Amino acid sequence: MENLYTNIKSRDLFLRAVKVLPTGIPGHLGPVQSQFIPTSAFPFYAERAEGSHFWDLDGNRYIDYMCAYGPNVLGYNNEAVEAAAREQAAKGNCMPLPGRIQVDLAEKLVNTIEIADWAFFLKNGGDATTFALMTARAATGRTKVIRIEGGYHGVAPWTQGPGAAGVLETDLKENLMAPWNDAEAVESLMDAHRNRVAAFIATPYDHRIFADNQLPAPGYWQRIRELCDKHGVVLIIDDVRAGFRLSMKGSAHYFGFKPDLACYCKALANGHNISAVVGRESLRSAASRVFFTGSYWSSAVPMAAALACLGELERLKGPELMISLGEKVTAGLKTAAEKEGIDLVISGVPSMFYMRIANDDSLMMQQEFCAQCALRGVFFVSHHNHFLNCSLTDDDIAQTLETAARAFKAVAEKYPENLKK
C-alpha cells in the first residue's frame, strides 16, 4: 500500500485561522478560492522552502511547480540573493532616504530590458499596472483603456470584473474590452473611441486561468503596435507574470515588438517585495508627474535582492534554462498521461506551462490528477499556469514523472469511462 501524505497540522491551524482571518487563508493562496480541490489532498501552510522544494506543517516535502505563483525563479533561499539581502539589511532597509542601490537597480533594468529608458519602483504587480495606466492617462490626456477579456492585471477596482464585491460600475466605466488575438476588435474600439483611448494593456500572451493559454497569433503584436502608433495610444505590457521567464530583455522582445511601458514584479527579486515599471523616453515626463508612492517603496533590501536576482538570471541564462526545463517536464507528463489513455493538453510557454486533461469537459479529472500528485509530493494546481524555477534538478524531474505516472493511473482508475481507447 502506498504511503500518501496527510495534512492534520494544516487543518488544525486552519481552524484557528478562520477565527481571526476572513476566509481563513485570504487571497490567491486561499483554499476557499478553490484551487485546492479536493481540499483534503492539499496542505494549507508551508513550514519552510529550499531550492525547488517546500515542506508543509506535517513535514511533507513537495517538488514545487507553482513557485509561490511566480516569485521563486532561482530556487527558494537562493544564496546569492539572500547574501545580497543580508548585506543590505545590515546597513539599512526602510530609511528616510533611498539607498544608492535604487540607482544601481534602475541602471540595471535600463541596461537589461529592451525598451527601458527609465525605471520606477513599487511594491505589487497591481501597483505597477495602475501606475502605468495613470502615466498613459497623464501623457495623453485621455481616459479610456482597452483590456483583454479574461485578462488579469491585479485587484485594483478597475482591473476587476463587473459585479465583483466592492467594485462599482464607475470603476469600470473607462474600460473597453477586446477578445485576445483579435486585432480587428482593437481597431474597431480605437476607431469608435478616437482620441479617447489612453492605453492598450495586455499580458504578452494569454495566460489566463481556467483555459488553455494562447500565444500571440503571427503578426498580432505588430498590428497592435501599428494601431497604437496610429491612434496615439500608449502600449502597456503587463509582464508581471511572464517577466524574466521568456527573455531577460522582456517578454515583448521574445515576441518581437516594443511596448511603451512594461510592468514587472514576481520574478524580479526571487520573492523579495518589489515591483517595477519601465518605460520609453516619451513617457518619462508623464511618469514624473504622476504622484505614486508608499511607506516602503524606497526600501533598500528588496532592491539589493533584485539586483542580485537579475545577475543570477543572466549568469544562468535563466529564461532559456526554465523553458528547457519546462519542455522536459511537459514532454514527460504527456507521455505518462498517454500511457493511461489520458489526453494531456499543454499550452503556453514551457517555463509557465498550463495543463489540462482533455478527456472530459470539466476540470474533474484535472483536479483529481493534481490532488493525486499533491498526496505524493508534487505540487501542481488545477486551473492556473505553472511556474518553473532555475533550481529544478534532473532528479526532481524524474521524481515528478514517476509520481505523475502513479497519479495518472489513479485518475484512470477513477474515470475509466473517460479514457481514450
Next chain:
Amino acid sequence: MENLYTNIKSRDLFLRAVKVLPTGIPGHLGPVQSQFIPTSAFPFYAERAEGSHFWDLDGNRYIDYMCAYGPNVLGYNNEAVEAAAREQAAKGNCMPLPGRIQVDLAEKLVNTIEIADWAFFLKNGGDATTFALMTARAATGRTKVIRIEGGYHGVAPWTQGPGAAGVLETDLKENLMAPWNDAEAVESLMDAHRNRVAAFIATPYDHRIFADNQLPAPGYWQRIRELCDKHGVVLIIDDVRAGFRLSMKGSAHYFGFKPDLACYCKALANGHNISAVVGRESLRSAASRVFFTGSYWSSAVPMAAALACLGELERLKGPELMISLGEKVTAGLKTAAEKEGIDLVISGVPSMFYMRIANDDSLMMQQEFCAQCALRGVFFVSHHNHFLNCSLTDDDIAQTLETAARAFKAVAEKYPENLKK
C-alpha cells in the same frame, strides 16, 4: 568657524539617478517634491541606519526625526525584530502557501487592537484604505465615501485630488468632502445622500502636511460614531500614520471611540513590508467577499517582523514612551526658539509632532531652520509631521536641542525683521 555638512556624493549619485528614474528620486522621498528646501542643505541618499541615527553617502550622521516617514518605531535595525526576520527568512519567506506566522500575527492583532475581531494583511497603507473602502461598499451595497478635506489616504486615484496627473473625474465621483472637526457638515452630507454613503474615512486626528495638526474637538468622534450608526455608514479609521504611536489598542481607543475598520501600516513591522486592516465582526463577511491579493501578500518574513515589533512595543510601552520623548523634544525646541525671539508652534500628538515657525506667514523661516539643523546633523523636514522612535536617547535629545539652538540663531540672524521683540 563651525564645520557644516556637505553632500557631494549624494549630489553626484543624483546626477546618475535622473538619467534612469523619473524625477531622479521618485515619490515622497524625492527632493523634487520639495520637502528638502533649500535642497543644498539636505542629503538625498542614506548609506546606513542604526537606532535613532542614519548616515548619508558622505558619512554624515543624522539624529532622525522622520523615522523613514513612520516605519522606524523601535530604532533602525532593532535586534529583536531583525532576529525574528532572519529566523523566518532561513525557513522561507514568499512560498506557495502562507506560513503559520500568518495566524499568529492575526491573533496578536485581534488581541491587541480594541475593535479587531479579524485581521487582513496587505502591503501598502494605500492597499489598506482601498480594501477598507471596498469592504464598506460590499457590506452596504452603497457607493459614496465621505472624506476629510486635505486628508491623505495613499495614492490610489480615489484618494488623490482633482486635476492630479493620471487621475480622472470619474475616480473622484463618489467622494464627498467635509472639513475636519465639522460633524455638522458630515451630518448634512449623510442627510443629503441618504442610503448612498458606504463609508466615512478619516485619520484619527488631522495630521495633514503644510498646516498645524489638529486634534479632534471634544465630542467630535462620538458624534461621528452616532451619525454612522444612524445612517448605516461604515466608520473607517486610517491609522496608517498614527497607529501604535498613540496607543497599542488603536488611535481610536486613544480618542475614545470605536470604528468599524482600521488600517495599519508604517509602525507595524519596524520597516518590514506589511500593512493590515482590522475589523469588527459585522464586516467579516463583506471582507471575505472582496478579492484583494498580491504576489507577496502572504510573505512570512514581514509577518515575523511584525509579531516581534508588536511584542517589543508592548514591552517598552512604546506609544507612551514616544509621547514622553516627543514632549521632551518639543518643550526643549520651544524654549530654544523663544530665546531667539522665534515663536515655534507645536501641534499634534507629541510622538508625531508638527512644528511651524509662526513669525512669518510663509514656510521660509521654517525651511531655513530645518536646513540649518540638517547641516549640523539633525533631520527635520519643513512641512510634514515628525515621528519619534523608541530608541531615541537623552543624549540624542541633548544634541538635538544644542543643534536647534544654533539653527534658531542662524535663522534669527537671517530674518531679523521677523523676530518677536
